[in-house]
Amino acid sequence: MSTPIIDFHTHAFPDELADRAIAHLEAEGGIKARLDGRVSSLLAAMDRTGISTSVVCSIATRPGQFHSILEWSRRIASERIIPFPSIHPADPDYREHLKAVAGSGFKGIKLHPYYQDFDLDSPALFPVYEELCRHGLILQAHTGFDFAFEYVDRCGPARIMEVIRRYPELKLVATHLGAWKQWDEVEDLLVGRPVYLEISFSLEFLDKEQALRIISRHDPGRILYGSDSPWTDQQTTLELFQELELGPELEAAALAGNARRLLGLSG
Numbered sequence: 597m598s599t600p601i602i603d604f605h606t607h608a609f610p611d612e613l614a615d616r617a618i619a620h621l622e623a624e625g626g627i628k629a630r631l632d633g634r635v636s637s638l639l640a641a642m643d644r645t646g647i648s649t650s651v652v653c654s655i656a657t658r659p660g661q662f663h664s665i666l667e668w669s670r671r672i673a674s675e676r677i678i679p680f681p682s683i684h685p686a687d688p689d690y691r692e693h694l695k696a697v698a699g700s701g702f703k704g705i706k707l708h709p710y711y712q713d714f715d716l717d718s719p720a721l722f723p724v725y726e727e728l729c730r731h732g733l734i735l736q737a738h739t740g741f742d743f744a745f746e747y748v749d750r751c752g753p754a755r756i757m758e759v760i761r762r763y764p765e766l767k768l769v770a771t772h773l774g775a776w777k778q779w780d781e782v783e784d785l786l787v788g789r790p791v792y793l794e795i796s797f798s799l800e801f802l803d804k805e806q807a808l809r810i811i812s813r814h815d816p817g818r819i820l821y822g823s824d825s826p827w828t829d830q831q832t833t834l835e836l837f838q839e840l841e842l843g844p845e846l847e848a849a850a851l852a853g854n855a856r857r858l859l860g861l862s863g
Contacts, residue, residue: 606826607652626743626744650678654668655682774810788815795820812846
């Protein structure tokens, strides 16, 4: 692959926490990680797959984790690793903390409605979205169901629609091709809307025809490649994406061009 590839959705942990974090999440979700959760292992996997850059997403499961996540994000940031820190929606200092995220040069944050116990379109989140817009920060949100939790709709397509209706300027990235295991609703509600669709952990579960319909009918400038490593293998996700045979222009845009533009990267 001659075009540099940007993986818009990966996870890693500080070395001293990685073993414990991976073991806990494997037990909670009933899934086996493909890597050990360390940045060094992610970089090695990127080298094997030909991925130039990965966005590394953190999730603050309580407000008090913000500062440690921010400091670790600062330590691992490089040309190849673009961290997305996280705030907790119940953090009373969210305004100050989002200002710190932007002031540190980070491009966005990650939120996860299940792990952080909120509904995506809850009015309690509206001030957070306003601050994200104010600072021009990207919001990468887990969307759709989550295999580690009961299938209760906390961040499905209808809730996404409400958020983008209220905040059309919000740079919202909906993971898992819009909403994991809610892809019929993605087709009905999200295709063609001003939201980025990132493909991780979706092509393994979707038939090729539905994946093609969603991607080909959506804005070609709003499709992003992502793997959700270490929970999937970057190479396998890349192969599944290439098997869709979207054509060189759309494939190149999804693999790097769209992410580069969204992240404000040169080249």
